[in-house]
Amino acid sequence: MDQTINIAHSMHTNPGVYALLLGSGVSRSAGIPTGWEVTMDLIKRLAVMDGQSETEDLEAWYRAKYSEEPGYSAILARLSKTSPERRAILQGFFEPTDDEKDDGLKLPTLAHRSIARLVSQGFIRVILTTNFDRLMETALSDEGVSPVVISTADAFSGAAPLAHQKCVIVKLHGDYLDDRIKNTEDELSVYSDSLNSYLDRILDEFGLIIAGWSGDWDPALRSALERCATRRYATYWTARGKVSKSVQKLVDLRGANLVSVNDADGFFDEIAEKVAALQELGTADRKSKTVKLALLKKYVADPVHRVRLADLLSEERTAVIALHQADTGRQSSEKFEDTMRQRFRAYDAACSTLSEMMFHAARWGERTHDEIILQTIASLIPPSQRSGITGLLDLMIYPGMQVFYHAVAGAIMGRNFALLKRLMKHQFDFKGHARTSLPELTTAYCMSLDTQKMLCENRQYFPFSEHLLKIMEPLLTQNGVDAEQFYIRLETLLAMIVLDQNEDPAVDAWLPYGIFAWNHEDRRRNPILEEAQLHGDEWSPYKAGFFKGGFGRLEAVHTALEEKLAKSSHRWW
Numbered sequence: 106m107d108q109t110i111n112i113a114h115s116m117h118t119n120p121g122v123y124a125l126l127l128g129s130g131v132s133r134s135a136g137i138p139t140g141w142e143v144t145m146d147l148i149k150r151l152a153v154m155d156g157q158s159e160t161e162d163l164e165a166w167y168r169a170k171y172s173e174e175p176g177y178s179a180i181l182a183r184l185s186k187t188s189p190e191r192r193a194i195l196q197g198f199f200e201p202t203d204d205e206k207d208d209g210l211k212l213p214t215l216a217h218r219s220i221a222r223l224v225s226q227g228f229i230r231v232i233l234t235t236n237f238d239r240l241m242e243t244a245l246s247d248e249g250v251s252p253v254v255i256s257t258a259d260a261f262s263g264a265a266p267l268a269h270q271k272c273v274i275v276k277l278h279g280d281y282l283d284d285r286i287k288n289t290e291d292e293l294s295v296y297s298d299s300l301n302s303y304l305d306r307i308l309d310e311f312g313l314i315i316a317g318w319s320g321d322w323d324p325a326l327r328s329a330l331e332r333c334a335t336r337r338y339a340t341y342w343t344a345r346g347k348v349s350k351s352v353q354k355l356v357d358l359r360g361a362n363l364v365s366v367n368d369a370d371g372f373f374d375e376i377a378e379k380v381a382a383l384q385e386l387g388t389a390d391r392k393s394k395t396v397k398l399a400l401l402k403k404y405v406a407d408p409v410h411r412v413r414l415a416d417l418l419s420e421e422r423t424a425v426i427a428l429h430q431a432d433t434g435r436q437s438s439e440k441f442e443d444t445m446r447q448r449f450r451a452y453d454a455a456c457s458t459l460s461e462m463m464f465h466a467a468r469w470g471e472r473t474h475d476e477i478i479l480q481t482i483a484s485l486i487p488p489s490q491r492s493g494i495t496g497l498l499d500l501m502i503y504p505g506m507q508v509f510y511h512a513v514a515g516a517i518m519g520r521n522f523a524l525l526k527r528l529m530k531h532q533f534d535f536k537g538h539a540r541t542s543l544p545e546l547t548t549a550y551c552m553s554l555d556t557q558k559m560l561c562e563n564r565q566y567f568p569f570s571e572h573l574l575k576i577m578e579p580l581l582t583q584n585g586v587d588a589e590q591f592y593i594r595l596e597t598l599l600a601m602i603v604l605d606q607n608e609d610p611a612v613d614a615w616l617p618y619g620i621f622a623w624n625h626e627d628r629r630r631n632p633i634l635e636e637a638q639l640h641g642d643e644w645s646p647y648k649a650g651f652f653k654g655g656f657g658r659l660e661a662v663h664t665a666l667e668e669k670l671a672k673s674s675h676r677w678w
Contacts, residue, residue, distance in 0.1 A: 113379035130317025237281035312338025467515030488534035522649035
């Protein structure tokens, strides 16, 4: 399971039990320098004033010049004598100019904003940070939250109990406006007794989410994590790429969960959105499937979320891809049938959430989402034939077929006929050849009738058609339609579109039969024809390019369909 789902669900279920540990990586995208970068810049100013502007090793120059280790407080004292002067120097590092504001620099990032939303809703109460900036405070203020900020030894000693605080920001290394901030290796190696005591309580009583902190520096903070023996709640450590050996040691020691992220902005935004999705569900089912469906509906509602929609669908298809890569080697005939049925059921399970997601994406999506939907279907079908048993290789098209039908159902229900047109004509590769959705992904075409009967373990004339109706029935019913009648209309429309592709629909051509053909004599009424008559020239399928845009062509296709069904009905009766 995606770890962000675990975090969001746990955070929603246990509001306030997770503390955050934020490092410089959270403020990096805002253009905020690290404490060491500030120190080096201040040393450079001293060097320039001393006529040493070309000095490359600033640390060595400072030691030689002043006979001491570079220290934030000492350097500031050499550059300024009063608090207003120090503030003026530091403003340039941490507070934005008008131009920087216009460029979005030195302002709260998406990560800060997302965290502030979680705090305002009561899901986060404690924020530990090694950062000197005040971006977190600004973001919280914009959300109407006034945090208690603790950054000095005196403040730690007199801090109120955590249980009585709505939000506490613990600035482990100080605030940039206080010249007592910790910055050098010596300063970061030891914390005061009051800070250690306060930090021990937090690490003992709260779960922990670590973001933007490398873990390779700050010895005193590392020691605090190492000495915390309790594990009341989980620890999640976000990282970009592989972590260092020292961090891995800490991860192992705490039994932490490593979470791979691209950046802090995307991570916290995703957590906040998933928690919001859970909130909207209220007391309803909070399992991952429901969360993902809620997120998808949110993403399709705004084209700005196209990338997130694509990522969400891409994540969901991984289970199908894993099944494609499972063993397809030789087996006895008896074992082969069992393997085929097991793989078939596994594909159904792997497609369960994705199929519903595609239904809603096709129903509610805009034109900007069409390509994502089409590519998702194509990505479920391996393009090149692999070595192995032919039956197992042939079965690899089934997930694409199932998801295709759900997308078609969503497009019909949402009257998204422009997407339906593209779904019908979409091309993909399978077993080394170019294919087209219609007819390749229809239930009557993708696999032989004998194979369908074996997989579905029934003797129906349309096993896959019956099977898909059974799968789709709960979803269609939830959306307020008679599942069987809707599915029959879907199959009828597919058959009519196939006939419409022929110059003369009456020619003897292949037809994708399904349960719509079953007991045809009792189903003379064609709801598609009736709907077209009701809407006239404004009928949406005409505008999408179906049936050459007119009722005359539709009627000819309908007549051809009726004749073919009448000739074929003896097969099933």
